[in-house]
Amino acid sequence: MTADKLDRSDLSAMTFVREATVAMCNTGVPTSYVTDRMQAVSAAFGVDVTILALPTGVFIQHPDGTMNIALAQGTVAGSNSFRLDQLADLQHLLDDVTGGRCDAADALDRLHAISTTQPRYRLAAVLVGHALFGVGFGLLLEPTLLAIPVYAVMSAVIGVLGILVSSRRMAAAVFPAIAAFLVGVVMNLVAPHVGESATPAIVPPLVSLLPVAAMTFAVLDLSTGDAIAGTSRIAVAIQRLLLMAFGAYAASTLVPATAPISHHMSLVWGPWLGVAVFSVGCLLTQSASLRTLPYLMLIAYVTFATQYVTTQWAGPIIGGFSAGAASVLASMSLRRLPKAPPFYAGFAPVLWLIVPGAVGLQGAVNFGQNGGAAAAGQIGLTGMILVAIAAGILVVTACRSLVPQHSPLSSENP
Structure with a gap:
């Protein structure tokens, strides 16, 4: 694999970890579950980060000490902006990632599709x-x-x-x-x-x-x-x-x-x-x-x-x-x-x-x-x-x- 492809893969993995952690916060589930789940995801991609999840946002620390901060969108502490179908699809996606059945680029595409999917019923x-x-x-x-x-x-x-x-x-x-x-x-x-x-x-x-x-x-x-x-x-x-x-x-x-x-x-x-x-x-x-x-x-x-x-x-x-x-x-x-x-x-x-x-x-x-x-x-x-x-x-x-x-x-x- 070329260095350029490796860099793109690492970038996709980091982007997915950040956006998926925010999506997990948007589901409203306990933050301990979000942290444990996303640390497993980052390990599956070989991304060395420390994740701190809060109900309204995410802190991601890199090995060099730099910090990324991402706010959960459309939610406040104690609520959620993801529907039940989106929560189920997100859980299946994370299962595929930790099971080695999905690479970072595909995972990111699926995450974007889940986040923007329209309600099933009229x-x-x-x-x-x-x-x-x-x-x-x-x-x-x-x-x-x-x-x-x-x-x-x-x-x-x-x-x-x-x-x-x-x-x-x-x-x-x-x-x-x-x-x-x-x-x-x-x-x-x-x-x-x-x-x-x-x-x-x-x-x-x-x-x-x-x-x-x-x-x-x-x-x-x-x-x-x-x-x-x-x-x-x-x-x-x-x-x-x-x-x-x-x-x-x-x-x-x-x-x-x-x-x-x-x-x-x-x-x-x-x-x-x-x-x-x-x-x-x-x-x-x-x-x-x-x-x-x-x-x-x-x-x-x-x-x-x-x-x-x-x-x-x-x-x-x-x-x-x-x-x-x-x-x-x-x-x-x-x-x-x-x-x-x-x-x-x-x-x-x-x-x-x-x-x-x-x-x-x-x-x-x-x-x-x-x-x-x-x-x-x-x-x-x-x-x-x-x-x-x-x-x-x-x-x-x-x-x-x-x-x-x-x-x-x-x-x-x-």
């Missing part, structure tokens, strides 16, 4: 996905039958507005408060007539805005020593919850809710249907392939059933621990099957089902309305369940590190 399907996303979560709360169409309509409205403001930075920053205010006003007026209490009813249309992944990954980052990443994620997550709580509180102040004035039977079987509806909504909103739906549903049902049983037996904190462990075990076990999603692409969606962002939002709203120990207790319980979920994830991944390298569970370190 706007109408995405809006249906938002409606199903909200209805699926609403079914977890055992609603009345009349509440379901309300959840569907309001979830689709919030989805439309979210798409419209997504490209406007300042509008996107205040959108959680505006969305919570709009939903709060509607639910304060409508919820009593469909047999629901207003405060819990505001959550399903807003569930797509809850920073559930950020809260979980913040605890994971803090637990693995990434204090800067963990602190920034949790700060952004808390800010978003407070913005939503402010919007809901303003709505309840201007348009006070009444007690349910119409009584209807709750759908006690709703949670078991809700998991499936939620999975379909997640697939449509996140542009995932239809072939991944059975895997997403199976991981979601295993996780939900585990959390449900252990919560009934030992309370919500132990339920959170077992759900965190079950979600990781299910995702790791299934990813070896044909056409299964990679680890984080299968694991991340179920966080909305097990992370108690809804409880934290309700607690913040109740605290603003009434104050008192009960609301503070809801917020404290949210924190404890978050720690328990992260502990379950950490225990499983720590045990996994002891698995022999030839085991089916030993590839793609989560």
Whole structure:
């Protein structure tokens, strides 16, 4: 190989390492995973660098002491700008690189294609996905039958507005408060007539805005020593919850809710249907392939059933621990099957089902309305369940590190 070709290869490898690390940050996954994954990629290309990943950017140090800094585009600490299909494709690309099946130039071309790919589904399907996303979560709360169409309509409205403001930075920053205010006003007026209490009813249309992944990954980052990443994620997550709580509180102040004035039977079987509806909504909103739906549903049902049983037996904190462990075990076990999603692409969606962002939002709203120990207790319980979920994830991944390298569970370190 000529020196010129070698230089071009090294340049492509360095460019790929930098841009792929930024892309990994854009997925919103824990920074410890980003660092470990990209150090393995750089080693596969023979690139001697030290990588420090943060939620909003990347520092890459070369052997001569020079430093490259690259900012993650279109994201803030605690959020992500990559869809589920892009996350899955990126994970497959990194697997090919570390497996020696892709050279630097081809890897860079594939990365650019992944970063610019358009959503798989048209706007109408995405809006249906938002409606199903909200209805699926609403079914977890055992609603009345009349509440379901309300959840569907309001979830689709919030989805439309979210798409419209997504490209406007300042509008996107205040959108959680505006969305919570709009939903709060509607639910304060409508919820009593469909047999629901207003405060819990505001959550399903807003569930797509809850920073559930950020809260979980913040605890994971803090637990693995990434204090800067963990602190920034949790700060952004808390800010978003407070913005939503402010919007809901303003709505309840201007348009006070009444007690349910119409009584209807709750759908006690709703949670078991809700998991499936939620999975379909997640697939449509996140542009995932239809072939991944059975895997997403199976991981979601295993996780939900585990959390449900252990919560009934030992309370919500132990339920959170077992759900965190079950979600990781299910995702790791299934990813070896044909056409299964990679680890984080299968694991991340179920966080909305097990992370108690809804409880934290309700607690913040109740605290603003009434104050008192009960609301503070809801917020404290949210924190404890978050720690328990992260502990379950950490225990499983720590045990996994002891698995022999030839085991089916030993590839793609989560």
